[in-house]
Amino acid sequence: MRIPLIGKVAIIWVSLYLALKFLVSPSLPSSVIFMYMSLITVCILLFVSVFPEDAEAFFGPIKRFIAGDQTDSAVRKLGRVAMFAIIPLFFGHRSYQANMPSYEPPLEQRIVHPAPPTEFTGMYNPYREDHEHFAENVKRGGEVFYRNCVFCHGDKLDGTGIFAEGFNLRPANFQENGVINMLQESYLFWRISKGGIGLPEESTPWNSAMPRWEAILPEEDRWKAILFLYDYTGYKPRTWE
């Protein structure tokens, strides 16, 4: 069966649109797709206008459809009414979108794991190698965690404590792969000791609810809590080697 020219054009136009929309990766913004499709439409119109036979084959059915005829079927008549309704509504809607002001809150970008200050690099957990008292120290760390950290970081250490929802920067999930196993213990010690307020500007310190634990917990409790975090989750700290 021969496909009429207008059908071919429609198939080419639609397939090019679908290809741009779904096949290109990463996906194109709609404004770029609109630009390409305008170009394609102009090209097609040029192509079909070059020879009068093509022009008739392409524009003829369109003209006849718009003009209408007494002999038209009910479907054609309905289609024409729909076209007269949909095209003005489409442009009206575009105009509404263009004129309706929209307000987006400012996006806050932040560096999640900024470089620690020099005094917190190269440190080791003083209790890591104390094999004799290891279980005891982990248990003490657990006590510290469940009396202080649990409200945000949660009973399962997954960042879903009873107060977690109240904060915009959600508490860290220590169970997640790529968090504490990618960090040195000294990094955790820095974050715990200085808290959110001790973050550099690029990490939006004003948003972090992490307390400055050096004001609340003695140093040995902070190290033991870190010992507990790794023991409970089964992760190994990143080392300096």
Added chain:
Amino acid sequence: MNKIVMRKVVILLFLMLLSSNSFAQEKSGFGNVEAGKKIYTKRCIFCHGEQGGGDGPAAERFNPRPRDFTMGLFKYRTTPNGMIPTDDDLFKVVTKGLPGTGMPSWESILSSQERRDVIAYVKTFTKKFERQKEALPVIEVGKEIASSDESIEKGRALFKSLECFKCHGNEGRGNGPSALTLTDDKGDPIRPRNLTLNWHFRGGGEAKDIYMRVNTGLNGTPMPSFKDSLDNEKSWHLANFVRSLSPSSRPEINGVIKSKKVLGNIPADPSDPFWQDAGAGGGAEYWFPMVGQVIREPRHFTPTVRDIFVKSVYSDKEIAFLLRWNDPSESKDGEPLPVVGGEGDEDLFEGATSAGGEEKPVATALDDAVAIQFPSHALEGLRKPYFLMGDEKNGVNLWTWKAGRLQESNANGIDKEVVQGSANQALSGGGGYHEGQYKVVIKRSLMTADQEKDMQFEAGKFVPIAFYAWDGHNAESNTKRSISHWYFLLLEPPIPRDVYVKPPLVAFGVFGCLLLLQRKLRKNHGKL
């Protein structure tokens, strides 16, 4: 192969399976006690204690306290009041957790066998499970009666006749006359549930969960079972009524409060019809979770206010906020607190025990309060003041309502709050307490003379906003408070007239073009 041999093998295998199964059951009942002990020691002792006494190192910082397993009293069951729970009941609690408490859902960490093992171990803390020889009776949720106005009305009548309001309050906000005096079987104060916020219900907030709760009661608490007064139909009516007190779905955080422009004066009285009128102050209400201030000492782990609802509108002159939050008691500085365990209705609550005869000094309440926080002035770029009361460099502007008094202040840290001079005090407002709920309006002019200390409001600009609340009955004042994070306030500019004019013009124009085209085509009909 020989069919008979085949059959023998199958029977043998079947018998082996049976015997191994029953052997395993005999050994462990439900799970393996030894394996359960290991899990318990790693994951449960910090709250529930090594001996299951609910006295782990974290226990005192939680409300409700972790369960004391040695008492053998469990709240969330399908068994009649006073009875131990079924294994399935315990399995459900361990699997799904108890929302709003420290008990998390363990299914992400523990396999179902591990959960069974830990339950087997927990059951060894009391003799009650061992003594229970015969099968436990289980309360079934009967054929559902769908919620309807009629069912809800019948439920409302039951809520009254069964005297639920005595604890839960006339409007269900956990503020009944005996609400503040109740204790559990350990003598710890216990508050009746606020029935209008069903996402905090520990055992589930849907009608079927409520059905179960009113039939089973909560062991060890003043919540009795109403099984003898309820049949299936009545249970559903009551459950449908209680369910209807909460929103149809849990509110979600929407980070931008849109303040709508209104004409004329904004009433300071929250009960004014203005605040219900869709064309005026009846627009969207925003919900935000409130949490304990656990960042600066002295910290607060058990805050009363966990939810705040906010509406905002503005006019040519002023901006107004309608704040709504729940508090089971209206408290003012210096008022004596009710004696906990002293005035409970002993007849109704057989399970409830008073705190004993010992004399307690009369404690006094503090003021209930709420506050709205903005930066002191607009900041460059994205920089905000520290969300908890600002920092040294960037201060915050606070609008505080404290037991009816309004006050403007500034802070550069939680311990560095300075009340503004009387010339600068520009807030007005109104409202107060009704049936377990505060509704307060706070207003100020959009612009003020002091641009350094007062946030100035302009349409179309995003302004950081945060909230605080204090419950005077819960010894909350100063740092002991409920806090929220920064969100945004946007004074929505009025919609430009173009939005209503241009689109119809465009649509009409296109329609006209199409008509013209059609006319032209028809004229040239012969050529088509």
